[in-house]
Amino acid sequence: MIVDKMEQSLRPVETPMAEYPAKYITLATGEKMVVRQIKREEVPLILEAVKPLMTVEKDFYDIVASRMYSELLGYLRYRVKDEYCLIGTIDGVIVGIVNGRLLDEKVGMSYHTMTLRQGLRIGAQLFAAKMEYHFDFLNQEEVWIVAESPNGFRRWMIEYELESRPEVWHELGGVPTYVLTKALWEKHKAAKCTGRRPVKEELLKTAENPILPSTYAQIPGFVRCEK
Amino acid sequence: MQLKMYAYKCTCCGELHHPKHYACRKCGARSFEEIDLEGEATVVTYTKVYNLPEGYMKPYLSFGIVKFDNGLTVSGQIEAENLKTGMKVKTSVGVIKEGVGKDYYGFIFRPVDE
Amino acid sequence: MREVGIAGVGHTKFGKWTEGTFVDMLSKAAVEALDDAGIRTVKGHGVDQVFVASMGSGMINRQSGVASALVDTLNLRPAMAETIENGPASGASAVKLGYMAIASGMCNCVLVVGGEMMRVVSGWEGTDFVATMLHPEAEYNYGLTLPAFAGMFTRLYMEKYGVTERDLSIVSVKNHENAVHNPVAHIHVVPSLYAIADDEDAHVINPYVAEPLRMYHVCPVSDGAAAVVLCAMDQADRFAKKPVKIAGIGQATDTHSVAEREVPTDLLAVRLAAQRAYDMAGLKPQDIDVAELHDAFQILEVAESEEVGFFEKGQGHIAARNGETRIGGKIPINTSGGLKAKGHPLGATGVSQIVELVRQLRGEAGGRQVQDAKTGLAVNFGGFGNNVVATILAREEE
Numbered sequence: 096m097i098v099d100k101m102e103q104s105l106r107p108v109e110t111p112m113a114e115y116p117a118k119y120i121t122l123a124t125g126e127k128m129v130v131r132q133i134k135r136e137e138v139p140l141i142l143e144a145v146k147p148l149m150t151v152e153k154d155f156y157d158i159v160a161s162r163m164y165s166e167l168l169g170y171l172r173y174r175v176k177d178e179y180c181l182i183g184t185i186d187g188v189i190v191g192i193v194n195g196r197l198l199d200e201k202v203g204m205s206y207h208t209m210t211l212r213q214g215l216r217i218g219a220q221l222f223a224a225k226m227e228y229h230f231d232f233l234n235q236e237e238v239w240i241v242a243e244s245p246n247g248f249r250r251w252m253i254e255y256e257l258e259s260r261p262e263v264w265h266e267l268g269g270v271p272t273y274v275l276t277k278a279l280w281e282k283h284k285a286a287k288c289t290g291r292r293p294v295k296e297e298l299l300k301t302a303e304n305p306i307l308p309s310t311y312a313q314i315p316g317f318v319r320c321e322k
Numbered sequence: 323m324q325l326k327m328y329a330y331k332c333t334c335c336g337e338l339h340h341p342k343h344y345a346c347r348k349c350g351a352r353s354f355e356e357i358d359l360e361g362e363a364t365v366v367t368y369t370k371v372y373n374l375p376e377g378y379m380k381p382y383l384s385f386g387i388v389k390f391d392n393g394l395t396v397s398g399q400i401e402a403e404n405l406k407t408g409m410k411v412k413t414s415v416g417v418i419k420e421g422v423g424k425d426y427y428g429f430i431f432r433p434v435d436e
Numbered sequence: 437m438r439e440v441g442i443a444g445v446g447h448t449k450f451g452k453w454t455e456g457t458f459v460d461m462l463s464k465a466a467v468e469a470l471d472d473a474g475i476r477t478v479k480g481h482g483v484d485q486v487f488v489a490s491m492g493s494g495m496i497n498r499q500s501g502v503a504s505a506l507v508d509t510l511n512l513r514p515a516m517a518e519t520i521e522n523g524p525a526s527g528a529s530a531v532k533l534g535y536m537a538i539a540s541g542m543c544n545c546v547l548v549v550g551g552e553m554m555r556v557v558s559g560w561e562g563t564d565f566v567a568t569m570l571h572p573e574a575e576y577n578y579g580l581t582l583p584a585f586a587g588m589f590t591r592l593y594m595e596k597y598g599v600t601e602r603d604l605s606i607v608s609v610k611n612h613e614n615a616v617h618n619p620v621a622h623i624h625v626v627p628s629l630y631a632i633a634d635d636e637d638a639h640v641i642n643p644y645v646a647e648p649l650r651m652y653h654v655c656p657v658s659d660g661a662a663a664v665v666l667c668a669m670d671q672a673d674r675f676a677k678k679p680v681k682i683a684g685i686g687q688a689t690d691t692h693s694v695a696e697r698e699v700p701t702d703l704l705a706v707r708l709a710a711q712r713a714y715d716m717a718g719l720k721p722q723d724i725d726v727a728e729l730h731d732a733f734q735i736l737e738v739a740e741s742e743e744v745g746f747f748e749k750g751q752g753h754i755a756a757r758n759g760e761t762r763i764g765g766k767i768p769i770n771t772s773g774g775l776k777a778k779g780h781p782l783g784a785t786g787v788s789q790i791v792e793l794v795r796q797l798r799g800e801a802g803g804r805q806v807q808d809a810k811t812g813l814a815v816n817f818g819g820f821g822n823n824v825v826a827t828i829l830a831r832e833e834e
Contacts, residue, residue, distance in 0.1 A: 121635045123642060123652065125628030214625065216641055216651075223640075245558055254372075254381050289640035315454065341574040341693055366700060369587030371579075371646045375564035378579050385584050387695045395695045397575055407595060418578045426577040 107176030115228045118290035122215045128183045129302035130224045138171035144189045151313045155244040163207040187301045191217040193225040203229035203238035213312045223288040230280045238275045241265045330354040363388035368405045398429030410434040439669035440538045441679025444473025445791040450622040450660035450779035458497045461661045462551045469663035474676025484543035485516040489530035489550035490783035523569040525818030527786020528825035534666040544668045550787035551661030571693040585820040586733035587646030597750035604653040604734040605633040615773025617803030622658045622779030653734040658779030662788035684828040686712025703743045705824040710744040713826040721745030725809040726796045728789035730817035731774040771804045786816035797831040
């Protein structure tokens with residue numbers, strides 16, 4: 096594709112980012128969840144996974160899904176700088192999605208955490224993986240985080256003892272910003288972050304061909320329209 | 323503000339109680355005097371709780387049941403990182419819960435050698 | 437004394453109730469129980485009394501007078517009606533009061549419905565609500581909760597008897613496996629023992645809730661309702677199915693403040709309630725074929741299995757390890773999935789346990805059926821064991 100001059104001037108200048116090395120976590124059911132980073136060209140599929148939740152008002156899924164949809168769209172079409180997206184899959188089926196970006200070399204901006212399959216602490220695992228990416232692979236000093244739901248507040252602000260920093264405004268609407276510092280990450284990492292590398296070839300192969308979920312716990316009776 | 327905790331001593335048989343009762347568990351008498359409940363105690367059991375109820379903005383809090391030298395056993399908060407059953411703790415009274423317009427006071431135990 | 441039986445049972449799917457109000461949920465279970473008993477809701481229905489068991493309808497659903505509301509919703513007027521609150525043992529208490537109403541001769545037919553709709557509040561508000569049953573000054577104000585006491589109790593049990601975290605996981609997995617065969621259970625996903633106990637990721641995917649208790653050692657938060665129709669055995673032929681007899685009921689209380697208990701690993705109220713129920717039924721622990729024990733925390737199933745006399749004190753976890761409490765074992769416990777996997781809507785639990793025993797004694801338990809079960813014991817545990825009700829059901833020989 097030829098990128099014309101106008102398009103070039105609209106696109107952000109991108110910082111080279113180390114890739115998140117895929118890992119797998121054995122969940123309570125014994126199933127293995129692979130966590131890996133997606134490539135830009137995989138975004139359209141992920142959008143389809145997010146879309147049905149854009150109308151679920153409960154637990155702020157609508158806000159989280161709509162924002163994540165637009166963030167990922169921005170990533171796909173070069174309207175967000177230095178964004179990344181990690182997904183969790185079980186037997187190839189997408190069970191959770193997290194995303195964020197680099198504000199600069201030292202500061203990370205956490206965007207969203209979305210769980211598609213509930214009851215197995217998938218959201219907590221993916222959030223931890225996202226922080227692992229910022230600190231352990233991108234070597235950042237801190238990550239700015241906001242919560243949109245009370246559940247998120249409990250999970251991140253309280254469980255990770257995040258530092259309150261209302262004087263800086265997070266990109267997600269300027270709501271009160273909390274910060275995970277490197278020191279706090281080191282304190283909580285052992286209890287929150289797990290998983291093993293490398294992922295065996297066969298497992299990774301399944302994860303590299305993600306499948307859209309056929310049901311959503313949040314949407315009773317959901318049927319995906321075949322295209 | 324309450325900075326002291328009490329044992330309730332039966333004026334008839336001397337049996338100690340905590341918390342307060344309206345009849346003595348030993349002799350059935352109904353009058354008590356307040357005795358200071360303080361000093362050292364031994365940890366009978368303890369736990370570190372991660373899913374705290376509404377009103378506590380902390381990732382975790384430790385609790386224990388301790389036994390005073392006078393034989394009374396009570397529940398309280400414990401401020402210590404490395405807990406063990408049988409360890410000695412000292413008693414203090416502090417804010418155990420922040421309330422609207424009123425704080426709640428109770429036992430907060432800490433290791434003796436701190 | 438007049439004999440009392442159970443003529444009908446009903447049960448909503450435990451989990452998240454999405455089909456309406458609290459009274460809608462109670463009604464659904466109630467109608468199922470009435471249908472099961474063959475009672476039509478028309479004039480002359482013969483229901484003399486309705487008891488509703490709920491701990492939190494007033495506190496979390498902002499509705500009082502629930503029994504009066506239910507009687508009207510079901511058009512069972514002018515039946516008598518009361519709401520019964522005895523914490524998580526409300527359900528068994530309501531069954532006990534139904535028994536007393538019939539045994540006394542005051543009623544011939546009593547509908548008992550237990551229910552709780554807890555998932556309208558957040559997890560931490562729910563934890564706070566449940567904790568209100570603790571001693572207000574000596575416990576609740578400290579931030580102490582039911583999981584906190586269960587954690588402290590578990591530690592003592594581990595140190596005294598050698599119970600391990602893995603033993604608790606064994607009990608948990610067993611109950612989850614049973615729940616798969618119970619269509620009304622909250623959770624139909626079975627954890628893997630290896631993943632929650634042995635794998636190197638286990639400490640993160642099965643994190644501590646209240647040390648040394650982990651997530652898979654604690655029951656979930658559930659909505660749900662269960663109902664039973666009690667009848668006088670001398671009027672058994674009024675009903676569609678042969679009633680299952682209530683052979684014994686026992687109840688006992690213990691200190692409100694848990695710290696005051698002389699031996700902190702004893703659950704005296706469980707021991708005494710079970711003894712009283714056995715005495716009334718003229719049965720012994722070894723006569724029981726199937727049991728529903730209140731496993732809000734997995735350590736409680738272990739401790740209760742000892743206190744009710746199935747195993748020696750300190751041996752419950754060994755029995756669980758050896759599979760003696762599985763279906764097909766010496767004494768199957770929590771065939772329904774127990775509170776751990778079936779769910780624990782507080783007011784519903786005691787009634788739900790009775791529903792499971794009736795299904796077992798009738799031979800209606802499908803894939804979780806205990807072969808030829810004739811007698812069943814239920815233990816419904818209120819507070820942290822300060823008010824316990826034990827109930828024994830027996831199938832009469834043809």
